[in-house]
Amino acid sequence: MSVLTSGEFWAFVxxxxxxxxxxxxxxxxxxxYAGLLNFGHVAFMAIGSYTMAIxxxxxxxxxxxxxxxxxxxxxxxxxVLGLATLRLRADYFAIVTIALSEIVRYVATNEDRLTxxxxxxxxxxxxxxxxxxxxxxxxxxxxxxxxxxLGSKDxxxxxxxxxxxxxxxxxxxxSIRTPWGRVLRAIREDEDAARSLGKNVFAYKxxxxxxxxxxxxxxxxxxxxxxxxxxxxxxxxxxxxxxxMILILGGVGRAWAVPVGALVFGVIFAGTRFFEFAPFxxxxxxxxxxxxxxxxxxVLIGLIxxxxxGLLGKREELVLE
Amino acid sequence: MFLQLLANGLVTGAVxxxxxxxxxLVYGILRIVHFAYGDLMTFGAFVAVTFDTTLxxxxxxxxxxxxxxxxALSVGLDFALWRPLRAxxxxxxxxxxxxxxxxxxxRQAIFLAWGPQPRAFDVDPFKVYTIGSVRLSGAQVIxxxxxxxxxxxxxxxxxxxxxxxxxxxxxxxxxxxxxxGIDTGRVVLATWVLSGALxxxxxxxxxxVQSTFDPNFGFTLxxxxxxxxxxxxxxxxxxxxxxxxxxxIVTELSTWEGFGGGVDPVYKPVVAFAVLIVVxxxxxxxxxxxxxxx
Numbered sequence: 001m002s003v004l005t006s007g008e009f010w011a012f013v014x015x016x017x018x019x020x021x022x023x024x025x026x027x028x029x030x031x032x033y034a035g036l037l038n039f040g041h042v043a044f045m046a047i048g049s050y051t052m053a054i055x056x057x058x059x060x061x062x063x064x065x066x067x068x069x070x071x072x073x074x075x076x077x078x079x080v081l082g083l084a085t086l087r088l089r090a091d092y093f094a095i096v097t098i099a100l101s102e103i104v105r106y107v108a109t110n111e112d113r114l115t116x117x118x119x120x121x122x123x124x125x126x127x128x129x130x131x132x133x134x135x136x137x138x139x140x141x142x143x144x145x146x147x148x149x150l151g152s153k154d155x156x157x158x159x160x161x162x163x164x165x166x167x168x169x170x171x172x173x174x175s176i177r178t179p180w181g182r183v184l185r186a187i188r189e190d191e192d193a194a195r196s197l198g199k200n201v202f203a204y205k206x207x208x209x210x211x212x213x214x215x216x217x218x219x220x221x222x223x224x225x226x227x228x229x230x231x232x233x234x235x236x237x238x239x240x241x242x243x244x245m246i247l248i249l250g251g252v253g254r255a256w257a258v259p260v261g262a263l264v265f266g267v268i269f270a271g272t273r274f275f276e277f278a279p280f281x282x283x284x285x286x287x288x289x290x291x292x293x294x295x296x297x298x299v300l301i302g303l304i305x306x307x308x309x310g311l312l313g314k315r316e317e318l319v320l321e
Numbered sequence: 322m323f324l325q326l327l328a329n330g331l332v333t334g335a336v337x338x339x340x341x342x343x344x345x346l347v348y349g350i351l352r353i354v355h356f357a358y359g360d361l362m363t364f365g366a367f368v369a370v371t372f373d374t375t376l377x378x379x380x381x382x383x384x385x386x387x388x389x390x391x392x393a394l395s396v397g398l399d400f401a402l403w404r405p406l407r408a409x410x411x412x413x414x415x416x417x418x419x420x421x422x423x424x425x426x427x428r429q430a431i432f433l434a435w436g437p438q439p440r441a442f443d444v445d446p447f448k449v450y451t452i453g454s455v456r457l458s459g460a461q462v463i464x465x466x467x468x469x470x471x472x473x474x475x476x477x478x479x480x481x482x483x484x485x486x487x488x489x490x491x492x493x494x495x496x497x498x499x500x501x502g503i504d505t506g507r508v509v510l511a512t513w514v515l516s517g518a519l520x521x522x523x524x525x526x527x528x529x530v531q532s533t534f535d536p537n538f539g540f541t542l543x544x545x546x547x548x549x550x551x552x553x554x555x556x557x558x559x560x561x562x563x564x565x566x567x568x569x570i571v572t573e574l575s576t577w578e579g580f581g582g583g584v585d586p587v588y589k590p591v592v593a594f595a596v597l598i599v600v601x602x603x604x605x606x607x608x609x610x611x612x613x614x615x
Contacts (some may be wrong), residue, residue: 023369037414085597087606091354091413091555095547096601099594102544108586241421248418283433290429304419305405 003169010153017266020160026215037189040101046235048220063136074217120231147221173255334569335468341561343519349492349556357424359543365521395517
């Protein structure tokens with residue numbers, strides 16, 4: 001039980017929740033605002049992480065240039081996805097986006113020369129040379145920790161992730177009040193009506209996908225920085241489903257619901273490690289890992305059955321029913 | 322080599338086709354994109370492996386038991402989950418997300434019940450049938466025979482029985498079918514029974530063909546199966562059959578050397594998805610789908 005009271009552990013949970021917040025903000029724009037069922041969201045996170053790491057290790061870029069380039073790459077990938085698939089009906093679109101995200105993962109797993117293959121970024125510069133894309137970020141984190149006299153590196157990371165996450169949340173929240181945001185919402189409510197008013201529905205959806213994918217790319221950057229190592233297995237479809245669950249948990253269509261959903265999800269996911277009472281004590285630790293995912297699935301089902309608007313969503317503005 | 326790959330493609334395609342018909346029926350009649358279907362296939366395979374190896378009752382009894390178990394589970398889930406969601410008029414999106422949650426729960430339950438170690442059916446792995454230049458394992462032959470029988474039976478059921486006709490009528494236009502006096506509740510029940518049984522057959526055959534399988538294997542099959550369903554036009558069971566075989570054959574043939582050197586076999590799933598995307602770009606409603614649905 002000692003881990004439960006450790007600040008380090010909760011700082012870690014907080015960092016992950018911050019990364020999930022940024023990832024899910026992308027879905028909030030795509031689905032909450034524009035009504036697009038993107039089930040391949042994790043692919044754009046992978047593209048962000050990998051672009052940054054590859055540019056730093058293989059092309060010798062400064063991390064500070066590689067990071068924005070990675071976000072641009074994610075957004076561009078979103079545009080490519082949109083150009084190919086936005087004309088499809090919603091159910092076809094959902095399935096095709098999962099398929100595309102699996103293609104990205106298969107390519108990352110099997111193109112060893114580009115990505116390091118299934119061994120992940122440790123293998124990025126080839127087998128002989130240990131590769132490291134993270135030293136510049138580590139230096140920045142150290143500087144940040146020193147400048148603010150913070151107790152630990154974890155707290156420094158926590159502040160950095162959440163500063164970015166909250167600024168981005170505010171921007172997403174403001175964007176829905178702009179004319180652009182209103183058009184997006186109109187498209188979600190009634191595409192034909194928006195079109196009849198002369199709005200270019202396709203262009204708006206494409207912009208939503210580009211922005212959502214860029215946000216996933218930012219999440220990918222922080223993921224790469226936090227763990228200093230990643231592999232294709234980190235970008236399995238499960239992560240997309242986690243982001244969807246956070247979206248539903250918080251509330252569809254409300255930007256500020258995303259950080260709340262991410263925190264609640266983080267606490268559920270981390271907290272289920274500490275079920276030290278029956279019936280959980282009947283299982284060993286490997287079995288408890290299955291139970292935790294089972295709880296996540298049950299919470300998702302329960303939400304859809306009993307509170308489809310999420311914790312903070314408005315029932316009137318709900319697209320789930 | 323080409324003929325061998327074609328034969329392998331038929332085997333893979335048979336598994337995809339059977340599962341795709343199940344997914345397609347569920348979508349057509351219940352409007353659920355059944356994300357837990359892959360895990361239902363896994364469930365069928367594990368029930369069967371228990372009857373086959375642990376209880377030693379042989380493959381036929383094992384498959385029958387798996388079909389009953391998967392059908393019963395599907396019907397049970399209809400009462401526990403899908404019926405309440407229908408009563409709340411849940412839309413496509415909610416149903417999709419609920420099935421994702423269900424997939425997580427089901428897969429973890431299988432992990433808990435059977436453990437993570439790979440399983441295999443009790444068939445002789447060295448028995449090989451040779452037809453001309455084509456060599457097929459015993460498991461592959463069983464898969465082809467069972468698949469053909471299952472597909473013919475399902476085809477007959479859908480085309481010529483009252484139940485099949487009413488199922489297709491409900492898939493086509495639910496309210497029109499209800500107005501015409503079709504008992505939609507019975508059709509829903511029949512859909513779950515049939516799709517559950519098909520999931521079990523597909524799971525058992527996939528397990529036979531792969532020789533070993535673990536609790537994750539159904540999920541890895543799910544996306545190619547979805548691709549087959551989409552290829553054929555969502556909700557059209559005949560299209561799903563065609564899509565399944567097409568996808569199985571194309572993915573296996575893509576590794577043929579005469580085909581520009583062939584694709585690296587690790588990219589077989591990518592080929593399946595690429596076929597899906599190319600077909601959808603050309604024909605957004607699928608091969609046999611109707612344009613008005615798009």
